[in-house]
Amino acid sequence: MNHSAFFENHVKFRFETHNESGASSWFLSGHHKARYVHWMMRLKCFFSCLLLTLAAAAQTGSPRPTPSPSADAQKISPQQAEELFRSVDDILHFSSQDTGLPIKHEVKRKLVNRDQVESFVMKHTTEDEDAKRLRRSELVLKKFGLLPRDFDLSKFLVALLKEQVAGYYDPKTKTVNLLDWVTPEQQKPVLAHELTHALQDQSFDLEKFMKAGNANMAEKNTITIADLEADELSTARQAVVEGQAMVVLMDYMLQPMGVSIEKAPQLLSQLKDSIVAATSGSPQFNSSPLYLRSALTFPYRYGTEFVAQVLTKSGKQRAYSGLLDAPPTTSRQIMQPEVYLANERLAPMPLPDFLHDFKDYEVFDAGSVGEFDTEVIIEQYSDEKTAGDLCTHWRGGYYYAVRPKGKDAAPLGLLYVSRWSDSASAKRFADTYAGYLPKRYNKAQETSPSSKTKRVWTTEEGPVRSACKRAFSGCDSTLRAGTCPLRLPVKSLRGSSGSR
Numbered sequence: 001m002n003h004s005a006f007f008e009n010h011v012k013f014r015f016e017t018h019n020e021s022g023a024s025s026w027f028l029s030g031h032h033k034a035r036y037v038h039w040m041m042r043l044k045c046f047f048s049c050l051l052l053t054l055a056a057a058a059q060t061g062s063p064r065p066t067p068s069p070s071a072d073a074q075k076i077s078p079q080q081a082e083e084l085f086r087s088v089d090d091i092l093h094f095s096s097q098d099t100g101l102p103i104k105h106e107v108k109r110k111l112v113n114r115d116q117v118e119s120f121v122m123k124h125t126t127e128d129e130d131a132k133r134l135r136r137s138e139l140v141l142k143k144f145g146l147l148p149r150d151f152d153l154s155k156f157l158v159a160l161l162k163e164q165v166a167g168y169y170d171p172k173t174k175t176v177n178l179l180d181w182v183t184p185e186q187q188k189p190v191l192a193h194e195l196t197h198a199l200q201d202q203s204f205d206l207e208k209f210m211k212a213g214n215a216n217m218a219e220k221n222t223i224t225i226a227d228l229e230a231d232e233l234s235t236a237r238q239a240v241v242e243g244q245a246m247v248v249l250m251d252y253m254l255q256p257m258g259v260s261i262e263k264a265p266q267l268l269s270q271l272k273d274s275i276v277a278a279t280s281g282s283p284q285f286n287s288s289p290l291y292l293r294s295a296l297t298f299p300y301r302y303g304t305e306f307v308a309q310v311l312t313k314s315g316k317q318r319a320y321s322g323l324l325d326a327p328p329t330t331s332r333q334i335m336q337p338e339v340y341l342a343n344e345r346l347a348p349m350p351l352p353d354f355l356h357d358f359k360d361y362e363v364f365d366a367g368s369v370g371e372f373d374t375e376v377i378i379e380q381y382s383d384e385k386t387a388g389d390l391c392t393h394w395r396g397g398y399y400y401a402v403r404p405k406g407k408d409a410a411p412l413g414l415l416y417v418s419r420w421s422d423s424a425s426a427k428r429f430a431d432t433y434a435g436y437l438p439k440r441y442n443k444a445q446e447t448s449p450s451s452k453t454k455r456v457w458t459t460e461e462g463p464v465r466s467a468c469k470r471a472f473s474g475c476d477s478t479l480r481a482g483t484c485p486l487r488l489p490v491k492s493l494r495g496s497s498g499s500r
Contacts, residue, residue, distance in 0.1 A: 107198045146290075160296075176198060228366065236329055265308055394421075
């Protein structure tokens with residue numbers, strides 16, 4: 001493999017940077033930011049396991065009103081419930097014809113009330129691995145400054161799902177759950193969405209499909225390139241699952257007019273607008289931090305456009321069974337469908353020798369930082385325009401979070417490395433992070449720079465240090481924070497064959 005291509009452009013979050021033209025910038029910070037990207041993945045994977053329709057109000061193109069105090073007493077009639085049950089088979093056949101996915105068996109159906117929905121949501125946010133992942137996600141996001149320090153992630157998710165759910169398919173029981181307080185006309189478009197999940201499940205086993213790349217990094221002795229690259233699989237796969245279901249929902253709505261997304265792709269923008277409108281009526285959603293708003297809508301907004309573009313350019317077979325057979329592997333491919341269709345892949349990033357360089361630490365988590373994750377980080381640290389402009393130069397990223405061995409209560413340490421197309425972009429990212437420090441900390445004071453290429457801050461959580469320097473090849477921005485080693489050997493930053 002060509003060395004210049006292999007080392008080309010990374011950004012690292014251990015707080016440091018390297019560039020293709022040879023520049024790299026560093027950040028060191030007390031015990032502040034930690035692993036966060038995997039939390040994006042895990043949070044989105046959590047939602048994919050529930051397969052709830054966050055933007056269900058897109059069925060009407062307008063926001064769903066917040067239930068009134070008396071809403072619990074409002075139930076559909078027995079006749080409406082019967083109509084709803086009968087409609088499942090008809091809509092399942094429509095979804096099968098629209099996607100080309102076969103019906104292998106009947107889908108079970110169940111009428112549920114608000115209490116049952118709440119119990120379902122609570123079960124998946126408080127039990128076993130789901131609860132652990134949510135808690136770890138919360139800690140990491142707070143370390144990165146992407147969630148307020150006093151934010152209760154689990155409480156927020158339960159409240160949001162209770163507010164937004166409009167019917168759901170449970171892959172464990174193979175059952176589509178119908179709501180006893182929503183009329184058939186309101187639920188039918190949602191059924192088109194959820195029954196698409198049932199068809200995906202019958203042919204491709206959704207639980208198995210979504211678990212790909214969802215390993216617990218804390219249980220691994222050695223972290224490899226394959227481990228980090230697998231981390232983004234959950235994000236990409238959920239975008240496929242939800243994107244396909246959203247296109248079918250739209251086609252169901254367009255059916256009376258004799259059109260579809262494949263025949264009239266220009267209608268896609270209206271669908272995306274309706275998703276935004278649907279969530280705009282949600283008090284829980286509107287009051288949430290930027291990261292959560294972006295992460296929760298990503299599979300619907302970007303996934304829908306991704307599937308629609310594959311559909312119009314390559315046809316139904318590739319857009320449905322083809323995507324489930326050979327799914328995209330990164331958020332970059334979802335955000336840029338042409339990259340997936342051309343089978344373009346970024347060169348893998350070199351890794352340090354984690355076992356050697358972090359021998360006094362135990363891994364808390366590790367994972368990839370994809371293009372979507374990076375875009376949200378930059379927007380959080382600056383603004384939407386800067387994020388859009390700068391992300392076009394992004395070429396890869398990962399993070400590695402640790403604690404000193406035997407000190408479970410110790411603050412997390414973080415290495416975050418990102419790769420960029422050129423030194424100017426890597427430095428711009430480093431400067432963007434530096435500009436966010438006064439917002440991230442209560443006290444962030446820059447000391448006198450030791451040279452033109454180095455900057456140092458003091459904060460209530462420890463020092464933050466930034467430096468730019470020449471690298472062997474590529475453009476990497478590396479940020480370091482907390483209890484991880486302050487220095488790594490140059491050979492570690494370039495990676496070793498044993499780490500790949």
